Amino acid sequence: MNSARPKDKTSPHRTRIQRKNREAILDAALDVFSTDGFRGATVDRIAQAAGLSKPNLLYYFPSKEAIHLALLSGLLDRWLAPLQALDPTGDPVEEILRYVRRKLEISREMPRESRLFANEILQGARHLQPTLETVLKPLVDEQAAVIEGWMREGRIATLNPYHLIFSIWSLTQHYADFDVQIRTVLGEAEGDPFPEAQRYLVTLFTRMLKP
Template structure:
């Protein structure tokens, strides 16, 4: 048994781990898992390789820790989708939260995208377990809104996928977005513009009308 893992971490140990994880996030998001090395992470963290390996034994352990944190962060807005609330208000809030994450966590989004593009070899159990369970749960919430006539009938899973795709685009393809919008529209206001457009796209499409509820 690893007795070191059982002992509470000191403040310095916690700070060192956070320093390593921050450096690893920068390296992994830039180079992907395969293109990143322990030496690169140690250099980015400003510490020696042996010192880093005291806190994390392998590159895989660092990556797994980052991916679990990322999944927890990514799922938080979806967990807040409330079946008691007004559907359009709940979905508007979800779209806004996802865009805020695209704005505030672009490196995390690129890290996740890199892992998915490689076939998700290190996080597939998370996707098939925790992620699938939550999406299935919220799909049932959305279907309940449909049965109650509060939004039009559609496929709830593909609705969630579409929100993911359109919001995370602003993190994963930010360089492209800013280049196409140009200097006049490519500043911080692009996220507000995106939010207004996506709200119109999704919410107007889901808003109930007598001819669309059947």
């Protein structure tokens, strides 16, 4: 993933103030991009949200695109880690359920990042397409082959491994990307939707995967 990461104008040996300002820019940009998407975001708005002047922001990142790429690059390293952790030698059902749980945890812990990723894909993956082709696809191919091997051995039900992975993505990321809709439908009395979501998804995939 490092190939997609842009170089900003600070040296590797940043001062405490430089690190603080850079983190403030990225945090503010995450809010703006996850709400407005890349096209709707502006450098002026990001600078204002970060509490910095526009020239100060541009010292750290030369453009809106550079900030966006920095966020996406850091996100994908964490986004792909749970799928990379799928253990071919483990119990198939437990490995897949662990993946489901971790993806749901990421939706709970990183809703802005999930919406940032969703906005990028909805807008045609303008910045991520090379990474999808060179990093995401090979990883999904590799883990789909692992899942297919478990199926051939009769350890889990025979399903299309790619669509199984897609369904895990959609059913877990939904809770971040459509948080407002979920909480509106459930109502305030329901409280945190994630514990019940986990129970539901674990039951669903356990039954689906049963040989």
